[in-house]
Amino acid sequence: MTPEPQNEVSPRTIEQVYRPMTRRTFLKGAAASMVGVAGLMAALKPLLELERGAISLDELLQKHYRQLTPEDLRRIMDNLAAKAGKEYGVQPTLRDLQPLDGVEFGYALNLTRCIGCRKCAHACLAENNQSRANPDDIEMSYIRVLELDKGAINLETSNVYYNPETVPQPDKYYMPVQCHQCRQAPCTKVCPVQATWQEQDGIVVVDYNWCIGCRYCMAACPYDARRFNYQKPTIAKEQINPNQTYLSNRIRPKGVVEKCTFCLHRTRDGKYPACLEVCPTGARVFGNLLDPNSEINYILKNKRVYILKEDVGTQPRFYYFFDK
Amino acid sequence: MKAYLTFLFRVWRLSFQGSWMFYAWMTLLTVVALVGLHAWARQFVDGLQTTGMTNQVSWGAYIANFTFLVGVAAAAVMLVIPAYIYKKEHMHEVVLFGELLAIAVIVMCLLFVTVDLGRPDRFHHMIPPFGIFNFPGSILSWDVIVLNGYLLLNLHIAGYLLYCRYRHQKPTKRFYIPFVFLSIAWAVSIHTVTAFLYVGLAGRGYWHNPLVPSRFLASAFVAGPALMILTFQIIRRTTNYFIGDQPIFTLRMIMTVAMIINMFLLGCEVFTEFYSPTQHTAAAHYLYFGLHGHSGLVPWIWTAITLNAIGLTLLITPLSRKIGWLNLACLTCFVGIWIEKGMGLIIPGFVPSPLGQIVEYLPTLNETLVCLGIWAFGLLMFSWMLHVAIPIMNGSLRDKPELSAQPN
Numbered sequence: 001m002t003p004e005p006q007n008e009v010s011p012r013t014i015e016q017v018y019r020p021m022t023r024r025t026f027l028k029g030a031a032a033s034m035v036g037v038a039g040l041m042a043a044l045k046p047l048l049e050l051e052r053g054a055i056s057l058d059e060l061l062q063k064h065y066r067q068l069t070p071e072d073l074r075r076i077m078d079n080l081a082a083k084a085g086k087e088y089g090v091q092p093t094l095r096d097l098q099p100l101d102g103v104e105f106g107y108a109l110n111l112t113r114c115i116g117c118r119k120c121a122h123a124c125l126a127e128n129n130q131s132r133a134n135p136d137d138i139e140m141s142y143i144r145v146l147e148l149d150k151g152a153i154n155l156e157t158s159n160v161y162y163n164p165e166t167v168p169q170p171d172k173y174y175m176p177v178q179c180h181q182c183r184q185a186p187c188t189k190v191c192p193v194q195a196t197w198q199e200q201d202g203i204v205v206v207d208y209n210w211c212i213g214c215r216y217c218m219a220a221c222p223y224d225a226r227r228f229n230y231q232k233p234t235i236a237k238e239q240i241n242p243n244q245t246y247l248s249n250r251i252r253p254k255g256v257v258e259k260c261t262f263c264l265h266r267t268r269d270g271k272y273p274a275c276l277e278v279c280p281t282g283a284r285v286f287g288n289l290l291d292p293n294s295e296i297n298y299i300l301k302n303k304r305v306y307i308l309k310e311d312v313g314t315q316p317r318f319y320y321f322f323d324k
Numbered sequence: 325m326k327a328y329l330t331f332l333f334r335v336w337r338l339s340f341q342g343s344w345m346f347y348a349w350m351t352l353l354t355v356v357a358l359v360g361l362h363a364w365a366r367q368f369v370d371g372l373q374t375t376g377m378t379n380q381v382s383w384g385a386y387i388a389n390f391t392f393l394v395g396v397a398a399a400a401v402m403l404v405i406p407a408y409i410y411k412k413e414h415m416h417e418v419v420l421f422g423e424l425l426a427i428a429v430i431v432m433c434l435l436f437v438t439v440d441l442g443r444p445d446r447f448h449h450m451i452p453p454f455g456i457f458n459f460p461g462s463i464l465s466w467d468v469i470v471l472n473g474y475l476l477l478n479l480h481i482a483g484y485l486l487y488c489r490y491r492h493q494k495p496t497k498r499f500y501i502p503f504v505f506l507s508i509a510w511a512v513s514i515h516t517v518t519a520f521l522y523v524g525l526a527g528r529g530y531w532h533n534p535l536v537p538s539r540f541l542a543s544a545f546v547a548g549p550a551l552m553i554l555t556f557q558i559i560r561r562t563t564n565y566f567i568g569d570q571p572i573f574t575l576r577m578i579m580t581v582a583m584i585i586n587m588f589l590l591g592c593e594v595f596t597e598f599y600s601p602t603q604h605t606a607a608a609h610y611l612y613f614g615l616h617g618h619s620g621l622v623p624w625i626w627t628a629i630t631l632n633a634i635g636l637t638l639l640i641t642p643l644s645r646k647i648g649w650l651n652l653a654c655l656t657c658f659v660g661i662w663i664e665k666g667m668g669l670i671i672p673g674f675v676p677s678p679l680g681q682i683v684e685y686l687p688t689l690n691e692t693l694v695c696l697g698i699w700a701f702g703l704l705m706f707s708w709m710l711h712v713a714i715p716i717m718n719g720s721l722r723d724k725p726e727l728s729a730q731p732n
Binding site: 014015016017018021029032036039040042043044045046047049050055060064140144146154155156157158160177186189190191192193194195210211212213214215216218219220221222223224226227228229230231232253254255256257309312313314 | 354442
């Protein structure tokens with residue numbers, strides 16, 4: 001860095017810098033700082049409206065789910081249940097269910113039978129305590145039922161807001177899409193803080209107390225299976241399902257991502273997912289992929305199975321099939 | 325140590341001395357930045373519902389600005405390479421300004437990522453040992469490393485050189501030359517890694533395209549130098565630091581080459597998308613022509629293409645040897661690339677959604693204010709750094725006042 005000869009230099013303009021501060025400049029500086037601080041306080045004023053307990057020291061210091069001791073987890077779950085009781089009027093039973101040994105869940109959906117009634121999506125909403133603030137409450141359901149034109153599987157022409165008098169419509173067929181619990185899950189790979197991961201039984205879960213809300217997983221998911229809490233969930237007292245687990249359907253905080261967990265609070269307890277139980281046509285088949293005699297394995301071996309977006313290489317545990 | 329503290333104290337005092345123009349400019353920027361902070365505080369309390377983002381379009385203006393700015397920061401390397409590798413004397417005059425720009429812009433990038441978070445209060449989850457860093461799996465964790473590394477490199481180089489100059493010492497080569505060369509590779513890495521954020525997602529056909537990183541670099545090396553050329557002229561007019569025409573015309577040449585490459589790559593992309601349209605063309609179709617009656621981005625992208633075309637025409641013709649026309653070219657290229665690489669890249673990645681839904685995105689007022697606030701804060705930082713650095717560079721601020729104005 002050699003200075004150009006043209007660079008005229010006039011130290012006079014800054015010679016104040018070398019002099020000790022005078023009373024006058026000090027007072028001027030103090031006055032300006034006061035204005036600055038007042039401006040800053042005014043800018044931050046909305047923070048006063050933060051709900052009490054919206055950010056607690058306990059939560060700030062909390063570790064990742066997989067680093068918690070059982071006692072810590074119990075204490076955290078008790079706090080969460082108490083908080084939910086205070087905020088939503090229902091004190092849930094909050095449990096932590098571990099994956100079962102020798103179990104890997106798989107799901108298959110019969111496209112020949114599905115009539116597009118969306119009962120699964122509504123049952124999902126009721127089971128999983130999603131927010132109901134949106135008049136279009138289907139939006140937060142983990143299941144999107146696509147209405148497709150017969151003759152092709154072209155997702156681009158799909159319609160999720162279909163609303164005819166009766167279903168199925170003669171020229172249409174229907175395809176419910178939810179989390180595919182991929183073996184090569186792009187969403188868990190991209191998470192910068194490992195707030196989402198795959199459990200031993202194949203279910204991809206989210207630690208809602210660890211997620212930072214960057215939504216990279218949503219960008220990565222080829223099945224549009226993840227939802228983000230753009231606001232604090234709104235659920236009426238009587239709509240709350242109190243049977244909750246830490247990793248699945250407990251009421252989520254604002255600003256985190258959530259998703260389908262194959263209803264692990266039910267399925268790890270020996271029950272079927274809510275969407276299966278409610279299906280009026282028996283289009284849904286759920287079971288253990290590791291059990292050679294399970295119904296899901298029968299389907300995979302004997303039916304015409306279709307994997308959505310197989311080309312993306314995600315190797316889902318969710319399959320579509322057709323009757324002969 | 326005492327000398328360094330005195331240095332900091334003087335820099336601090338110098339920060340508050342200037343003409344009324346300086347005061348007016350800094351006050352304006354502070355006010356806009358505070359308005360932005362206010363909007364962000366509102367977002368922090370109410371959640372990201374204050375933005376225009378949805379479950380379908382889950383990234384918006386924040387990430388768009390972030391992507392664009394990473395490129396501007398990387399472009400500082402276009403001053404460093406001519407100065408240190410090709411040993412162009414005239415570039416040594418200005419290379420420091422490029423590094424200062426990189427610092428301000430990287431801070432803006434980090435702010436844009438932070439305001440995009442749903443839970444900024446859990447920011448520490450990304451920082452070991454408080455958190456868990458998903459490295460090397462997540463490209464976002466790579467980005468955190470390269471961006472912060474680039475910030476530190478530039479802080480060190482610029483800070484060291486300025487301090488040496490203030491002390492009237494010759495900088496020791498081994499304290500900065502290795503870092504300068506590292507910063508060249510690092511600059512390329514910040515923009516490449518940022519491109520990989522998108523390219524790595526196989527589920528988004530519009531992004532899953534190996535041309536993206538090359539186009540990122542090419543367009544960055546237009547937008548960054550464009551901003552530098554404009555800055556140099558402002559420095560020339562408003563301070564007593566002399567910058568000749570030579571650095572400006574070196575940058576003009578770089579811009580021209582980079583813009584030609586950028587437009588060529590754009591052509592390649594457009595050909596691939598539209599010659600044999602596949603289902604993956606839907607996003608590009610939405611961007612350029614609209615899809616099923618939805619055409620929110622169409623006016624934007626054609627504005628960008630027009631601005632870029634004007635810029636390219638000016639750059640490749642002798643017209644831009646005149647400073648006035650060159651400034652126009654800089655302005656059109658900067659805005660054109662901001663549109664094309666910001667909203668033009670991010671939003672079509674989400675439209676249509678992976679299941680074929682078309683949900684359009686429009687930033688809300690609150691979101692726009694947050695963006696403006698960050699831009700103002702970045703400008704504020706850059707203006708402040710220039711205000712302090714120039715008296716050191718031209719020798720009016722020295723360790724001992726009697727050394728002022730003596731050549732090194």
